[in-house]
Amino acid sequence: xxxxxxxxxxxxxxxxxxxxxxxxxxxxxxxxxxxxxxxxxxxxxxxxxxxxxxxxxxxxxxxxxxxxxxxxxxxxxxxxxxxxxxxxxxxxxxxxxxxxxxxxxxxxxxxxxxxxxxxxxxxxxxxxxxxxxxxxxxxxxxxxxxxxxxxxxxxxxxxxxxxxxxxxxxxxxxxxxxxxxxxxxxxxxxxxxxxxxxxxxxxxxxxxxxxxxxxxxxxxxxxxxxxxxxxxxxxxxxxxxxxxxxxxxxxxxxxxxxxxxxxxxxxxxxxxxxxxxxxxxxxxxxxxxxxxxxxxxxxxxxxxxxxxxxxxxxxxxxxxxxxxxxxxxxxxxxxxxxxxxxxxxxxxxxxxxxxxxxxx
Amino acid sequence: xxxxxxxxxxxxxxxxxxxxxxxxxxxxxxxxxxxxxxxxxxxxxxxxxxxxxxxxxxxxxxxxxxxxxxxxxxxxxxxxxxxxxxxxxxxxxxxxxxxxxxxxxxxxxxxxxxxxxxxxxxxxxxxxxxxxxxxxxxxxxxxxxxxxxxxxxxxxxxxxxxxxxxxxxxxxxxxxxxxxxxxxxxxxxxxxxxxxxxxxxxxxxxxxxxxxxxxxxxxxxxxxxxxxxxxxxxxxxxxxxxxxxxx
Numbered sequence: 001x002x003x004x005x006x007x008x009x010x011x012x013x014x015x016x017x018x019x020x021x022x023x024x025x026x027x028x029x030x031x032x033x034x035x036x037x038x039x040x041x042x043x044x045x046x047x048x049x050x051x052x053x054x055x056x057x058x059x060x061x062x063x064x065x066x067x068x069x070x071x072x073x074x075x076x077x078x079x080x081x082x083x084x085x086x087x088x089x090x091x092x093x094x095x096x097x098x099x100x101x102x103x104x105x106x107x108x109x110x111x112x113x114x115x116x117x118x119x120x121x122x123x124x125x126x127x128x129x130x131x132x133x134x135x136x137x138x139x140x141x142x143x144x145x146x147x148x149x150x151x152x153x154x155x156x157x158x159x160x161x162x163x164x165x166x167x168x169x170x171x172x173x174x175x176x177x178x179x180x181x182x183x184x185x186x187x188x189x190x191x192x193x194x195x196x197x198x199x200x201x202x203x204x205x206x207x208x209x210x211x212x213x214x215x216x217x218x219x220x221x222x223x224x225x226x227x228x229x230x231x232x233x234x235x236x237x238x239x240x241x242x243x244x245x246x247x248x249x250x251x252x253x254x255x256x257x258x259x260x261x262x263x264x265x266x267x268x269x270x271x272x273x274x275x276x277x278x279x280x281x282x283x284x285x286x287x288x289x290x291x292x293x294x295x296x297x298x299x300x301x302x303x304x305x306x307x308x309x310x311x312x313x314x315x316x317x318x319x320x321x322x323x324x325x326x327x328x329x330x331x332x333x334x335x336x337x338x339x340x341x342x343x344x345x346x347x348x349x350x351x352x353x354x355x356x357x358x359x360x
Numbered sequence: 361x362x363x364x365x366x367x368x369x370x371x372x373x374x375x376x377x378x379x380x381x382x383x384x385x386x387x388x389x390x391x392x393x394x395x396x397x398x399x400x401x402x403x404x405x406x407x408x409x410x411x412x413x414x415x416x417x418x419x420x421x422x423x424x425x426x427x428x429x430x431x432x433x434x435x436x437x438x439x440x441x442x443x444x445x446x447x448x449x450x451x452x453x454x455x456x457x458x459x460x461x462x463x464x465x466x467x468x469x470x471x472x473x474x475x476x477x478x479x480x481x482x483x484x485x486x487x488x489x490x491x492x493x494x495x496x497x498x499x500x501x502x503x504x505x506x507x508x509x510x511x512x513x514x515x516x517x518x519x520x521x522x523x524x525x526x527x528x529x530x531x532x533x534x535x536x537x538x539x540x541x542x543x544x545x546x547x548x549x550x551x552x553x554x555x556x557x558x559x560x561x562x563x564x565x566x567x568x569x570x571x572x573x574x575x576x577x578x579x580x581x582x583x584x585x586x587x588x589x590x591x592x593x594x595x596x597x598x599x600x601x602x603x604x605x606x607x
Contacts, residue, residue, distance in 0.1 A: 022441070022442060023438065023441045023442065025438065049441035049442075051437065051438075051441060053434065054463060054464070054467035055463065057431065057434070057463075057464075058431065058434040058437075058463070058464055058467065059434075061427070061428055061431035061434035061435050061438070061464070062434045062435065062437050062438035062441075063438060064425075064428075064435055064438065065407070065425070065434065065435030065436060065437065065438025065439040065440075066438035066439065066441050066442050067438070068425045068435070068438075068439070069405065069438065069439040069442040069443055070442060071438075071441065071442035073438075087428055088428055088431070091428050095425070095426070190442065190443060190445075193442075201405050201423040201424065201425055201439070202405070202423065202443065202446075203402055203403040203404060203405055203422070203423050203443070203446050203447075204401065204402050204421075204422060204423055205401075205402025205403050206402075210421065210422070210423060211423045212417045212423070212424050212425065213424075213425035213426065214417065214425065214426045215426050216414055216426060
């Protein structure tokens, strides 16, 4: 297959179409606008349905309806829009309906800004929804990886009957990279939905008995049993969905932990540090939940410092500290508000943190 | 022996959870009878609200889903995109539809979504115990307006049919009243017409039922039915606001 040059947001939409998506729902918000724009003209050509919602609240609920009815559903938004979708996402977890949500994140809090940010880490890994629920989250570092993840995540969502989230950022949404697109899957025809998703609300004429998709459980013991059932799935997800990459952990003096855009900068930073005589390694979580704690067991004996490197005031650092289990001091290098630091800035700050550790 | 009456197959043969004198049971039955008479039970998909009628999926014998509060029209819009040939409806109360879900119902109507919304207006929040709704009448007492609703504090009651009738793609808008057998029969006709128009794919269809909530009004069931006619219908005129030509 040959590669073509595509803008991130358009490639993400195309990946969903090729995954056999039936419906896309979205609301305009920068920096993900090219996703709904692309879907508006390309999804109908592929036999799917595009609908511009009146709000993110409506979008996530349209998505629930279409997914409950058995359609493959994709939604996208950016940080404040995701905050609006949170109630719906928790509800969808409780009803065990699968869909894939893309967050092309920006700086916050509040309206914040439109430049790249990673300050949604807690929002996506802990959720803003009420109650006990989890959503698997994958954070690609480039357009190709994001395309591949979107394509695959529909199967993951349907396997677990739960939403799955992709966390990209404004950098990935807005830049262009060469990308190899996966083959097109067919949209499941309406009359085949009951075979693929026997739980879907298709009308009783299409299946045995009556399908009801619900969240309300008034009896505490019934609700507890349902939440425990959900957490059995999440325990499986913690075993099956952990993904990460590492570079040079065996003999690293300093180990960066970084995802998405920040991880790309760390790869450059490692070269700069090598020129300055310090060997650095990298843990790149791809799954943010479940967090790849086991990657930290690959860190070699010579490591003096682990640095959580983030485009936020430090959100992933809590997971990094848990994973570090007090084996190394955990530092933080960060910029926020939409500022992406240079690799030289990261290297300077890492060298300073290392000096502080060495001076102890 | 000749069968002169049989319950509709559209209702699950069980007791409902609604209070004595509540209109939900009547409205449920009308809708389900119409779906059965049309031969649509096997191809109907319904969305229930947050409110007393969240329980409707225990009683309506069709495929259904629950909704987040107020978002049933968005959910039905999604269902429609996957099943363009099915019969899709939402069933919503006045807190759900006229308050928290006011945006979703307006935009579903505005898009001309090809589903039917059945709107149960009993001028109060029932499930949560009698709080003021957007539809609560002036002077009507509620647990959040203990001396009665005032214009100064809460504005005038929202007339949803009148509002939706201004929207071009809402093609059928009718208000009915569930206070006596004659009006119940008229209500059934409105339900049937709305479903006919949905089947013809002409646009968004909407039926509002003026309904009784004796429990939260603090009235005996018979007095509650009288109040629907004397007080509610005086502010909410019972009539057809809009219908396509030929219906």
